[in-house]
Amino acid sequence: MAQIEAAQADTVIAPSLLAADFARLAEAAESVAGAVDWLHVDVMDNHFVPNLTLGPPVVKSLKAATDVPLDCHLMIEDPERWALGYAELGAHNVTFHAEASADPATLAKRLRSAGAKAGLAIDRDTPVEDYLDLLPEFDTLLIMTIKAGFGGQAFMPELLDKVRTARRHAKAGHLELRIEVDGGIAEDTIARAAEAGADAFVAGTAVYGADDPAEACRRLRSLADAAR
Amino acid sequence: MAQIEAAQADTVIAPSLLAADFARLAEAAESVAGAVDWLHVDVMDNHFVPNLTLGPPVVKSLKAATDVPLDCHLMIEDPERWALGYAELGAHNVTFHAEASADPATLAKRLRSAGAKAGLAIDRDTPVEDYLDLLPEFDTLLIMTIKAGFGGQAFMPELLDKVRTARRHAKAGHLELRIEVDGGIAEDTIARAAEAGADAFVAGTAVYGADDPAEACRRLRSLADAAR
Numbered sequence: 001m002a003q004i005e006a007a008q009a010d011t012v013i014a015p016s017l018l019a020a021d022f023a024r025l026a027e028a029a030e031s032v033a034g035a036v037d038w039l040h041v042d043v044m045d046n047h048f049v050p051n052l053t054l055g056p057p058v059v060k061s062l063k064a065a066t067d068v069p070l071d072c073h074l075m076i077e078d079p080e081r082w083a084l085g086y087a088e089l090g091a092h093n094v095t096f097h098a099e100a101s102a103d104p105a106t107l108a109k110r111l112r113s114a115g116a117k118a119g120l121a122i123d124r125d126t127p128v129e130d131y132l133d134l135l136p137e138f139d140t141l142l143i144m145t146i147k148a149g150f151g152g153q154a155f156m157p158e159l160l161d162k163v164r165t166a167r168r169h170a171k172a173g174h175l176e177l178r179i180e181v182d183g184g185i186a187e188d189t190i191a192r193a194a195e196a197g198a199d200a201f202v203a204g205t206a207v208y209g210a211d212d213p214a215e216a217c218r219r220l221r222s223l224a225d226a227a228r
Numbered sequence: 229m230a231q232i233e234a235a236q237a238d239t240v241i242a243p244s245l246l247a248a249d250f251a252r253l254a255e256a257a258e259s260v261a262g263a264v265d266w267l268h269v270d271v272m273d274n275h276f277v278p279n280l281t282l283g284p285p286v287v288k289s290l291k292a293a294t295d296v297p298l299d300c301h302l303m304i305e306d307p308e309r310w311a312l313g314y315a316e317l318g319a320h321n322v323t324f325h326a327e328a329s330a331d332p333a334t335l336a337k338r339l340r341s342a343g344a345k346a347g348l349a350i351d352r353d354t355p356v357e358d359y360l361d362l363l364p365e366f367d368t369l370l371i372m373t374i375k376a377g378f379g380g381q382a383f384m385p386e387l388l389d390k391v392r393t394a395r396r397h398a399k400a401g402h403l404e405l406r407i408e409v410d411g412g413i414a415e416d417t418i419a420r421a422a423e424a425g426a427d428a429f430v431a432g433t434a435v436y437g438a439d440d441p442a443e444a445c446r447r448l449r450s451l452a453d454a455a456r
Contacts, residue, residue: 018285021254021289021292021293022253022282022285022286022288022289022290023253023254023257023286023289023290023292023293023294024252024253024254024289024293025250025251025252025253026249026251026252029251043280044283045273045274045275045280046273046275046283046304046305046306046310047273047274047275047305051283051284051285052271052273052280052282052283052284052304052310053282053283053285053286054250054280054281054282054283054285054286055272055274055279055280055281055282056279056280057246057250057279057281057282058250058251058281058282058286060250061249061250061251061252062250062251064249064251065249065251065252066251076274076280077274077275078274082274082280
């Protein structure tokens with residue numbers, strides 16, 4: 001269990017490729033490199049969520065195309081079967097859904113052994129309280145601020161209560177835990193998420209819908225830093 | 229039911245993007261445009277096959293990136309739920325697996341109504357005889373010449389018996405039917421598949437593993453034409 005004494009981690013900005021041009025992902029990565037910390041990769045399988053996006057062959061090509069660490073968010077069934085493959089392809093974070101996993105703590109250990117950071121994601125309707133005891137096993141807790149499955153949805157501020165609960169718990173336990181928010185994060189919402197205790201921010205449309213994606217990332221970072 | 233009197237259709241060459249660089253799909257399309265008829269898009273969902281590749285958001289970006297008709301091969305469960313979405317995104321062909329469909333004939337009608345060509349795919353272990361009566365409902369019959377799920381597998385010549393059976397049946401019924409072969413098609417195998425009665429050829433590694441993908445397509449076409 002990694003522990004720190006209240007040192008505040010740097011803000012992480014993670015543009016979501018879900019809002020990028022999938023025919024030009026290398027360019028999408030290049031357009032934000034230098035202004036971001038992670039690239040958020042939304043993996044969906046038609047089963048855990050009603051959409052199918054991309055999987056290992058695309059992650060493999062992305063890994064070869066960019067040096068930006070890949071933040072793989074697995075919105076898929078049976079992560080016990082598939083998650084390790086993403087670690088082996090060189091993903092920086094492998095985040096799977098609590099709702100889909102039979103044994104999150106064991107899977108987290110396997111991911112860490114494979115050299116990846118382990119992330120636990122909880123969807124809109126999942127209480128964070130059920131998973132607080134598992135947090136020492138994880139590097140990242142991803143809290144959906146929309147319902148998982150599609151980009152472009154509106155931010156749901158009431159879900160920030162989960163962020164507050166998780167941050168309080170992490171502070172009390174001296175856990176070095178990233179809390180990542182995903183869904184509807186943009187210039188008008190990022191400060192609220194940062195104030196609630198999030199320190200990693202997924203943004204899709206707010207980045208790739210902007211004329212200058214790198215500049216959009218810098219503005220998001222500055223808003224988050226000010227709020228934290 | 230479309231009928232022709234023994235006019236031989238032109239050879240179709242359909243490079244499979246499964247062997248391309250997924251971070252640069254627009255370039256992969258561009259590199260063969262003018263030398264090919266379709267781009268073959270392998271959609272896999274972790275469930276029908278043990279791999280996850282790409283889905284609608286990627287097809288949407290591809291459609292915007294290239295004028296080459298998209299030949300979407302759905303290796304997914306529940307095509308009744310998902311296939312129509314690919315037609316609506318502008319796929320030229322939407323081919324689903326017989327093994328995954330509850331009612332292939334009805335789905336074919338819906339796809340044609342949506343403006344797409346309807347394709348029926350049968351995996352390595354599925355007898356073609358079970359589906360001959362359905363062929364009038366389809367524009368394309370895709371016969372796997374490997375086990376569906378991954379690129380790079382070796383061609384299985386014994387599966388060409390299915391191509392012969394289907395071509396005989398189509399000729400006898402005056403059906404205008406494309407017979408597409410998928411798996412291990414390369415310069416050393418394409419002639420055998422063409423002789424057996426195939427007229428559409430998916431090639432992955434043989435195209436995108438070549439120094440000059442367009443030239444590789446021209447050579448494949450010339451070998452197929454000579455054999456037919």
